Amino acid sequence: MMNLFKIAIRNLIRYKRRTLLTASLITIGVVFVLVFVSITGSFKAMMIGQITDSMLGHLQIHRKGYVASIDNLPLNLNMKSQAYAKVATVLDATPEVAAFSPRLKFGGMFSNFVETTNIRLNGIYPDREFQTVPLLTSRISEGKKVLNRGEILIPILLAKGLNVKLGDTVVIVATNADGSVNGKQFIVSGILESATGPGGRDGYVHIEDAAEVLRMPEAEVSEVAIRLKDFSRLPTAVKQLETKVAGVVNKEGRSMFEVHSWEQLSPFFNIARMIDVMTFFIKIMLIAIVLISIMNVMIMAVYERIREIGTIAAIGTLPGKIRSMFIIEGFCLGIVGAIVGGLLGSAVILIVNLVGIRFDFGQQQGLLLKATLNPNDLLTVSVIVIFVAVAASLQPAIKASKMEPIEALRHV
Amino acid sequence: MALIKAQNITKDYQTEDVVVHALQEVDFEIEPASFVSFVGPSGSGKTTILNLIGCLDKPSAGNLRIADTDVINLGRKESAAFRGKYLGFIFQDFNLIPVLTVYENIEYPLIMVQNIAPQERRERISRMLAAVDMTDQAHKYPHQISGGQKQRVAIARALVTNPALVLADEPTANLDSQTAYAVIGLMKKMRDDFGTTFIFSTHDTKIVGEAEVIFRLEDGRLVGKETKGGTKS
Ligand SMILES: Nc1ncnc2c1ncn2[C@@H]1O[C@H](COP(=O)(O)OP(=O)(O)O)[C@@H](O)[C@H]1O
Ligand SMILES: [Mg+2]
Numbered sequence: 187m188m189n190l191f192k193i194a195i196r197n198l199i200r201y202k203r204r205t206l207l208t209a210s211l212i213t214i215g216v217v218f219v220l221v222f223v224s225i226t227g228s229f230k231a232m233m234i235g236q237i238t239d240s241m242l243g244h245l246q247i248h249r250k251g252y253v254a255s256i257d258n259l260p261l262n263l264n265m266k267s268q269a270y271a272k273v274a275t276v277l278d279a280t281p282e283v284a285a286f287s288p289r290l291k292f293g294g295m296f297s298n299f300v301e302t303t304n305i306r307l308n309g310i311y312p313d314r315e316f317q318t319v320p321l322l323t324s325r326i327s328e329g330k331k332v333l334n335r336g337e338i339l340i341p342i343l344l345a346k347g348l349n350v351k352l353g354d355t356v357v358i359v360a361t362n363a364d365g366s367v368n369g370k371q372f373i374v375s376g377i378l379e380s381a382t383g384p385g386g387r388d389g390y391v392h393i394e395d396a397a398e399v400l401r402m403p404e405a406e407v408s409e410v411a412i413r414l415k416d417f418s419r420l421p422t423a424v425k426q427l428e429t430k431v432a433g434v435v436n437k438e439g440r441s442m443f444e445v446h447s448w449e450q451l452s453p454f455f456n457i458a459r460m461i462d463v464m465t466f467f468i469k470i471m472l473i474a475i476v477l478i479s480i481m482n483v484m485i486m487a488v489y490e491r492i493r494e495i496g497t498i499a500a501i502g503t504l505p506g507k508i509r510s511m512f513i514i515e516g517f518c519l520g521i522v523g524a525i526v527g528g529l530l531g532s533a534v535i536l537i538v539n540l541v542g543i544r545f546d547f548g549q550q551q552g553l554l555l556k557a558t559l560n561p562n563d564l565l566t567v568s569v570i571v572i573f574v575a576v577a578a579s580l581q582p583a584i585k586a587s588k589m590e591p592i593e594a595l596r597h598v
Numbered sequence: 599m600a601l602i603k604a605q606n607i608t609k610d611y612q613t614e615d616v617v618v619h620a621l622q623e624v625d626f627e628i629e630p631a632s633f634v635s636f637v638g639p640s641g642s643g644k645t646t647i648l649n650l651i652g653c654l655d656k657p658s659a660g661n662l663r664i665a666d667t668d669v670i671n672l673g674r675k676e677s678a679a680f681r682g683k684y685l686g687f688i689f690q691d692f693n694l695i696p697v698l699t700v701y702e703n704i705e706y707p708l709i710m711v712q713n714i715a716p717q718e719r720r721e722r723i724s725r726m727l728a729a730v731d732m733t734d735q736a737h738k739y740p741h742q743i744s745g746g747q748k749q750r751v752a753i754a755r756a757l758v759t760n761p762a763l764v765l766a767d768e769p770t771a772n773l774d775s776q777t778a779y780a781v782i783g784l785m786k787k788m789r790d791d792f793g794t795t796f797i798f799s800t801h802d803t804k805i806v807g808e809a810e811v812i813f814r815l816e817d818g819r820l821v822g823k824e825t826k827g828g829t830k831s
Contacts, residue, residue, distance in 0.1 A: 189706075189709050189710060192702075193695075193697060193698070196697035196698070197697050199697075200696070200697050493691075493693065494693075494695060494696070496693075497687075497689065497693040497695070498695070498706075498710070499678065500652070500654060500681065500687050501681065501682065501685075501686070501687050501706075501707055501711060501755075501756075502678050502679065502680075502681040502682020502683070502685070502707065502711040503678070503682070503710050503711055504675060504678050504679070504682075505674070505675065505678070507710060591654050592649050592654045592655055595654075595689070595693075
């Protein structure tokens, strides 16, 4: 075995230029894929982080039917306080859950006594909300990073459009569940930067204030946003909560709640999927590069060495050994490409991080792209390259092992 | 008992429009430890007969036994194994493996064909290197040595596995006459030292005088056998 490697490596060195060319081609492919996978992966993770951590949460629970008509923010599909209490009990008993925040969502009119416009509002318990979506406070560009009773956080576009400043008094008017209308004054305590996706341009008030505007004796809950301890366990957590919540039934015995992950709630999920598809095709391209280049080199190697093959076959080398000899040669090429490509790729990613690439995403500007290389990706790409290198050597190697020694020896 | 027993060997090559009778009803026996040559003009069938004895090809008809084995009915892998165990080859173009040193070329069959333990391998290789007088060139690559030296290495490679029989098809065709004599002389010395049977082919009528048994081929037929001492048949 050692000898097979020795012969393979010496043969690779013997055709230095060709080996170098092929190895560099594979290396470039590996570097390209790693950098692409790392940057898109980091971009994806970052965007998902932005979306889940600044407004959506990792997953949400609503009363059945709420999400289907979420655009209207229907008041008649809220959970009553007993229903919410049941959900809260379930969540409290689920160890995966890091934090959860009940929200009372409603649409209303926003007036600065001069002009009036529409606004979508979330009534929240500030502490719980900030724990569930920790990046929300970072969106408060002006003002304090807290929210007290009687205060309102308004989206920046609204502030600009109506020329509203911090500390201004504004009025919120909303239609109640029974059709009557009620209003309440608020002090603007913060301006919120927009976030991409639904709910990215909502305002926030205290949930008790929201209940007061809506004339609810006890605050109802439109949705419960949930943050998990481990985001990577999202699918299992969704399943777990679905079964747990399905056990909570109404008087008719039908389950009352529905569980949605961020993926079902944000259109960015489609972009994330697109990135995955692109990564997949890039990997296919890498496979094609490795396959074609290694196959090409190995076919040439076999052709050039027909007489050598005839010689070693004549003196009694078994076909299997001849086959291994060429497969190992392709394997070594793959290894070199994978290792050098891996090192170079990691270096490029390091440089990308050192240089610090900034980009804009929707209203958010100057986000710093932190490219991280997942060791799993490095491993996967290396394994793919080596596997494909071996597969590409198979046909030429088999051809070599099947040569008739006398014909091979006659070859000039 | 004879090492090789060939009866009625016929070999036809089917080309596009004609059948070439490369060998016709060839009969011979070769004793162990003999020093044999097949001689004849180009196209007389020397390579063909050596390929048959070397288990690299199969006759169209006839019987061939080597070392008590019916080699005609061996499969592809069995043939390879038989060659690795009983036969050694020396080629006209030396055919050393270019990426291996002199030492490693001689070592090759001990590792890749047979499976000899390292200690014994080293002993056998140094013995062979000394026998062909290449000890001080052991670390060189084939392209760094002369044709005569290459053929000496090839002889060492053929003999290092202790084969019963070494086949050499025109081993001196690419060497000047002085080197050619030296190579044939070395082969003979190896026969004396190791008792290995040597069969070589040549069209060189001077070189053939070194052989102890001479088979003359003409147009695929065996037309004469001479044994040193003057017996003709
Ligand atoms: N593979 C082959 N196909 C067709 N004819 C062949 C083949 N090999 C040898 N021959 C023919 O068989 C005859 C004997 O050839 P060969 O044994 O090579 O002679 P020598 O080695 O004595 O020069 C020649 O006529 C040659 O043309
Ligand atoms: Mg010939």
